[in-house]
Amino acid sequence: MFKNLIITCFFGVTAIVLGAFGSHALKEILTFDQLQSFETAVRYQIYHAIVLLFVATFDGISAKQKQLVNALFYLGILFFSGSIYVIQLTSIQAKSIWFITPLGGLFLIAGWITMIVLFIKKVNVKL
Known part of the structure; x- marks a missing residue:
């Protein structure tokens, strides 16, 4: 748990x-x-x-489920935000790494959808 909190704080x-x-x-x-x-x-x-802090401290999902959500958000942050930082702060042209930003966005979306599914399962809502 503390490893995830350290990464989140970073x-x-x-x-x-x-x-x-x-x-x-x-x-x-x-x-x-x-x-x-x-x-x-x-x-x-x-x-x-901020969402990762919530996930780390929320007791309603298992450690394995938290790891999945964490991994999706970690990859999303690194790919989405990281690629934008690289494009704006270096001479790398957006055309050469254009696919990384939307891939990061997909990881972020997947993290949110994963949380929705986990929470729906917790309340036994039928879709």
């Missing part, structure tokens, strides 16, 4: 640092659209760090 602190970096250092370097994209990556990262 995602949280890096989101805050990158958000501050974007707000101050990058506003003179990036175009408005590039900065908006960067801020989207930061926002998605912090949202999912």
Whole structure:
């Protein structure tokens, strides 16, 4: 459990640092659209760090189920937000890694859907 909390806190602190970096250092370097994209990556990262804290402390699902949700969100953050950071902060062209961002989005969506299914099973709702 503590390993997941450490990873989650790492995602949280890096989101805050990158958000501050974007707000101050990058506003003179990036175009408005590039900065908006960067801020989207930061926002998605912090949202999912908060959700990961919930998952880590929620007693209603098993450790194995938590690991599945964690893995999906970890991959989602790394691929979605990470690819946007790389595109905006390096000379790598979006065309060369275009597929990574939506793949990350799919991992994030899969994490949310997994939680929906787990919660539905807990309350025995028939779909």
